[in-house]
Amino acid sequence: MPMKHCKIIRLPKIASGQGNLTVIENKKCVPFKIARVYYLYDVPGGESRGGHAHKNLEQFIIAVSGSFDVRISNGKKTKIFHLNRAHFGIYIPPMYWRTLDNFSSGSVCLVLASKPYNESDYYRDFQHYKNALRKHARSSAK
Numbered sequence: 355m356p357m358k359h360c361k362i363i364r365l366p367k368i369a370s371g372q373g374n375l376t377v378i379e380n381k382k383c384v385p386f387k388i389a390r391v392y393y394l395y396d397v398p399g400g401e402s403r404g405g406h407a408h409k410n411l412e413q414f415i416i417a418v419s420g421s422f423d424v425r426i427s428n429g430k431k432t433k434i435f436h437l438n439r440a441h442f443g444i445y446i447p448p449m450y451w452r453t454l455d456n457f458s459s460g461s462v463c464l465v466l467a468s469k470p471y472n473e474s475d476y477y478r479d480f481q482h483y484k485n486a487l488r489k490h491a492r493s494s495a496k
């Protein structure tokens with residue numbers, strides 16, 4: 355899974371003397387149709403979230419307040435994206451392992467997802483994920 359498929363996307367920012375506004379429209383600003391929105395907040399200092407990959411789900415993650423790191427692995431390499439602006443987000447296609455950490459105090463992590471919640475879409479074990487990647491690589495080589 356090429357790491358370059360995980361990419362930072364800049365969102366529109368409408369700035370005025372009264373503050374900033376960022377808007378996200380379905381399929382326009384993010385490369386999928388949004389089916390679900392959730393957010394992480396009150397994450398205690400030093401805690402991490404994520405620690406899983408998704409079989410089919412696409413996600414877009416934004417630090418709408420504060421900052422945190424998104425560590426993405428494709429089973430071979432790891433890349434760290436530091437999110438700290440409300441008009442930038444990271445797009446993560448299916449089959450990338452992600453861990454979120456280094457949450458600043460009061461930070462809010464907004465996640466847009468392409469499908470409803472489904473526990474069977476998760477790989478929560480890194481070794482299972484790596485085995486699935488190998489199968490995936492074999493079937494796409496055929």
Ligand code: TYD
Nearest residue numbers: 390391392394402403404405406470471472
């Ligand atoms: P999880 O996806 O593991 O959270 P994170 O990646 O932020 O660490 O989900 C944590 C718990 O919340 C888990 O029990 C499943 C539940 N959950 C839902 O019920 N619906 C959802 O949309 C999400 C994302 C999680």
